Amino acid sequence: MKTTEKKELLRGGQFLVKETKSEDVFTPEDFTEEQKMMRDSVKEFVDREIWPNKERFEHKDYALTEEIMQKAGELGFLGVAVPEEYDGLGMGFVSTMLVCDYISGATGSIATAFGAHTGIGTMPITLYGTEEQKKKYVPKLATGEWFGAYCLTEPGAGSDANSGKTKAVLSEDGKYYSISGQKMWISNAGFAKVFIVFARIEDDKNITGFIVEYDKDHPNGMSFGEEEKKLGIHASSTRQVFFNETKVPVENMLSERGNGFKIAMNALNIGRIKLAAASLDAQRRITDLATKYANERIQFDTPIAKFGAIKSKLAEMATSAYVGEAAAYRAAKNIEDRINIRLEGGASHAEAELKGVEEYAIECSILKVACSEDIQNCSDEGIQVYGGMGFSADTPMESAWRDARIARIYEGTNEINRMLAVGMLVKKAMKGHIDLLGPAMKVADELTGIPSMDKPDYSELLAEEKEMIAKLKKVFLMVAGSAVQKYGPQLEDHQQLLLAASDILIEVYMAESGILRAEKNAKKLGVENQKIQIAMAKLYLYHAVDTVTIKAKEGIGSFAEGDEQRMMLMGLKRFTKYSNMPNVVELRNTIAEKLSSENAYKF
Template sequence: MNNKLNKSTELLRGGQFLVKETKAEAVFTPEDFTEEQKMMRDSVKEFVDREVWPKKEEFEKKNYKLTEEVMQKAGELGFLGVAVPEEYEGLGMGFVSTMLVCDYISGATGSIATAFGAHTGIGTLPILLYGNKEQREKYIPKLATGEWFGAYCLTEPGAGSDANSGKTKAELTEDGKHYKINGQKMWISNAGFADVFIVFARIEDDKYITGFIVEYDKENPNGVTFGEEEKKLGIHSSSTRQVFFNDTIVPVENMLSERGNGFKIAMNSLNVGRIKLAAASLEAQRRVTDVAVKYANDRIQFKTPIAKFGAIKYKLAEMATSAWVGETASYRAAKNIEDRIELRVEGGASHVDAELKTFEEYAIECSILKVACSEDIQNCSDEGIQVLGGMGFSADTPMESAWRDARIARIYEGTNEINRMLAVGMLIKKAMKGHVDLLGPAQAVGEELTGIPSMDKPDYSELLSEEKEMIKKLKKVFLMVAGSAVKKFGEDLEEHQQLLLAAADILIETYMAESAVLRAEKNAKRFGEDAQKHQIEMAQLYLYHAVDTVNQKAKEGIASFAEGDEQRMMLMGLKRFTKYDRMPNVVALRNSIAEKLTEENKYCF
C-alpha cells in the first residue's frame, strides 16, 4: 500500500513538470531498462540489422512488397503485438517496452518506420481502445500477429489539420443493418497491403464524425478502390495511396465506439502516435551519427582524419547530443505514462480506460517530444550529409535517404506548428481546470520581477546544481511570458499564433533540457561522475543551447504584446533568468564528446 502511495505522490501529472520539482531519483532513464527490455531491444536491433539495414538500397526503389514481407516477419516475431494484451495474441508488455520496439525497429529506413507506426498505432489502437469485446476478439489477434495489416483513413483533400471537417458520408440502409460509405481519403499509409481500414465518416448532419471498421478483400472489393502509389520525397517503400469508397457496405456492428465519437477517437489515437513518432526518430539519429563518425575517422585530408578537425568535432558532438537528449526525454515520459496507467488500473479502472485517460493526460509531453525529436532527426541527417561532403549527397550512402525520410516526421501526426500550439493551449486549459497550478507560480514570478534581486551568492558545490538552478529560471521565463499573455489576451490568445509558437519553444526546450540534466545527475550519483563524464557534458551542452533559444523566443514574445515599463521590466527579468553565473566552455564540451565518439568509432552513449 505504501509503495502505491509513494508512486502516486512522486509521479507528476501531465504538464506538472513546469511547476513542480522533479527529483533525479524519480526519473526513469534507459539505464533502468529491465533485462527483459534489454533482450527485446537487442532482438529488434538484430532483426533490423539482418532484414532491413542491408536492403536500404531496395527500399529506395519503391519495393512495397519488401516492406510487406518485413512487416510479416516482424509480426511472426511478436514485434507488432508488444502493446497488445496476451488474450488477443499480443505480448502484453508495458508502454516503455512498446516505445523500445518502436525506437529500434524504425532506425534503418523511414519506410519500415512508417509502416510499423501506422499499423501498430493508428491502425490497431482505435480498435483496441474503443472497440467492443466482439470487435477486439475478431480483429486484434490478426493485427497483432501480422496476419492482417491495418490502415487509418482520416485525412481528406479538404480536411487535413481540421480533421472533423471531412465530407465522407455514412448512410444507414433501409433495413437498418448496414451503413453505406461514400467518400475519398488521401495520404493513407499501408493502403496498398492493408486488410482492415479505420474509416471516419459523417452520419447525416452530425456535428462530429463517426469511426467504422472496414474490411478489405481483393476478391470482393466492396466498392473500395485505390489511387496509384504517391510519388514522395522520401519513405519510398511506404505504401501511400488515396482510398475511395463507393457505396461500400459496412455492417452496423462495425461502428467503432458510439455515433459521433470519431473525432475523439482520432485525437486520442494521435496522442499515442506523437510520442511513438518521437521514439521512431531516435535510432535513426544513432545510425546517422554512427555512419558520420566512421566516415570522419576514415576520411583523410591533409594527412589527417577529418574527425580531428574542430569543425567536424562540432557536428559530431551536436548530433550525438541531440540523439541522447531525445532518448532521455522520450523514455522519461514513457515511464510516466506506464506508471500512471498502472496506478489507474490498481485504482479499479479497466486497462483500456486507464490508457485512454493517461494518454490524454500526457498529451502535452507527447506533443513536445514529437516536435523536438522530429526536428532533431532532420538536423542530424542534414549534418550527416555535411560530414560526408559530396559522398553525403550521393544516393550510394545512407545519408541522403535518411534526410529525405526524416522530412515527413515534421508533418504527420499533426504538423509541428499545430503541435506547438496544442502544447501551450492544452497547458493553459489544464490550468483553467485546476489540473496544473500555473496561476500561483506565475504570480510569484511577477512579484519577483518587481522585488529587489537577492545579492546572495548561490551555492553550486553539488553536481549540476547550477544547471538545475538554470532549469528553474527557464520555467520562470515561460510563466512570465505565458502568464502575461493570458492576462492580456484571455480566450483570444489562440488567435496570436506566433506568440504561442514562441511560448511553445520555451516549453519544449525547458522539458528537454531538464530531462537531460536529471538523467546525468541520476547516473552520476549511482555510477560515479567519472563514468558519466560525457553524459554530464551533453546535458550541459544541450542546456547552453536551450538557454539561448529561450532567450530569443521570450524576447520575441514579450515584444509582441508588452510596451513601455511593462516591457522593460519583463526584459530585465528575462536577462536575470537567462544569465549564467559560470558560463560553460562549450568548445571544450563539444571536443570531449566528439573525441569519445571517434575513439569508440560509433555512437556510444
C-alpha cells in the first residue's frame, strides 16, 4: 500500500480557520497516468455508446439505459470503488470520482442510473454488509450482472428520512421479516435485482436496512408502479415500489437493527460529493457546444462569439466548471488521504471509507449545492447562447436544462444541505474538532480595533486574492459567531439566517479552491501558461465577494441592531474591500477568447 505523502491534511471544515497551501491541494492537473487512461476510456465509451443515442434517451428508451449499464459493467466502470476481492477494481476515491464525472456528462438518465447503482445501490452492502452478504451480492453488482436500487423515500418521508412508515415484522419462527409499505422515486426500479430497503421494526426509534432480492418470476409480494412521467432524466427508470408482506431472511438485515438511518446518512454523504462530480462533465460539454455554436452562428456578418454579451456568458460557464473541478477534486483527495491514513492504521476498508467520507461531510454538502446550481445555470445560459434554437428539442441544450434540474433535489435538497453544512460545522466546533471560538473572538476584537494603515504587499502571485479569501472567512466567523452567541442551540430554528451563513461558507470554499488550483499550477507550469486559469479564479472570486456581501447583510440585519449592527456592517465593508478592483470585463474577454480560439473547454 502506498503511504500517504507527508503534507498538512486539514480535518473537515478546518479550511475555514486554517490556511491551505496551494502545494497541499490536489487538482485535475495532478491525475496519474493510470487516472488519465481511465478518464480517456470513459470518455471514449460515452462518445461511442451514449452521446450518439441522446434522442433515444429522450424518448424513454429504458432498455437502452439497461444495455449501457451492462456494457459499463463489462468494462469495469461499475466496480471502480469495489475492492478487488469482490471483483471490483479497488481504485482510490479520486479515481471513483473521475469515472462518475466523465460517465455522467452526456445524459442525466445514465448519470442517475450509474450513480444510483454504484453509490446507494452497491456501497451500503460493501460498507455495512457481512462477509457473506458481500460475497453473495457485491461481485454481481460490480460487474453489472445484477443492478441495485435504494428504497428510502416514501410519500410521507422525504427530507425527514427517518419518519418512514414501512414496517418489518419478524416471523414467529424467527427466520425472516415480512416487509410491508410503499416507496417512491426509486431509481433503477424497472431493472434492479437487488433493493436496499429501509423499514421500521416494531416501534424502534430508527429504521433498519435490509437487502431484498427481486425475481420477476417469483415477486414475493413486490409490485411496481408505472414509470414516472418526469421533467427530465427521461430514460432513468423511476417507479414506486410496493411491498406486501415481502419475506426477507433474517440474515439479509443490513448492519444492525436500528442502524438504517446511519446507513442512509452515510450513503448520502458519498452520494453528495459524487453528485458534484456528476455535474462537471455536463458543464464541460454544454460549454463546448455553446462555444462551437457561437463560433458558427453569424449575425450582422459576425460570429456571435465575438459579441461582448456572448463572451460574458461563455466566460462565466467556463469559470463555474473550472472552479467546480478544483473544489471537487480537492475534497476527493482529502477524503482519499484520510481513508489511506486509516487503512495504514489497521482499519478495514469499510471503516476507513466511512470515516474518511464522514470527516468531510461539510465539504460534501457544500459541493453538492454549488455544483448542482452551477450546472443548472450553465445549461440555462447554454440555451440563451443558442437563442430560439436552444429552446428546441432538436438541440441538446433543452434536454440538458431539464436533466440538470433534479440535481438540486437529489441527495437531500439544496436547502437541507445548506443548513446541514453550517449545522455540522457548529457541532464539530462544540466537540472540539474545530476551533471556531478562538478565531471568531479575534474577528470580534478586530472589529473594535483600529484598522492598519500599512500598505499591503501584493507582489506575490495572487497575493491580494488570497488575502481576500482570508477576509471572507472573517465575514463568516463574524456573522456565524454572533448568531451562535445570540441564539445558541435555537440557531437551527432560524433557517433563513442559516441559509445566508451557508452561502458565505460555500463561496469561501469554492473561491479558495479556484485560487489554490490556479496558484499551484501557475507555480508549476508558469504564469503565462496559466493566464486563463488565473483569470477564471479571479472572476469567480469577484462574484463570491458580491454574494458574501449580500448574504452577510441579510444575516446581520436579521439579528443585530443599533451599534452592534453598525459595527458589523463597517466590518463587512472592510472585509470585502478590494485594494485593486479587478477588471471583470477584461477577465471575461480573456477567458471567452481562449474558448473561441480552441472551440472547446480545454482547461
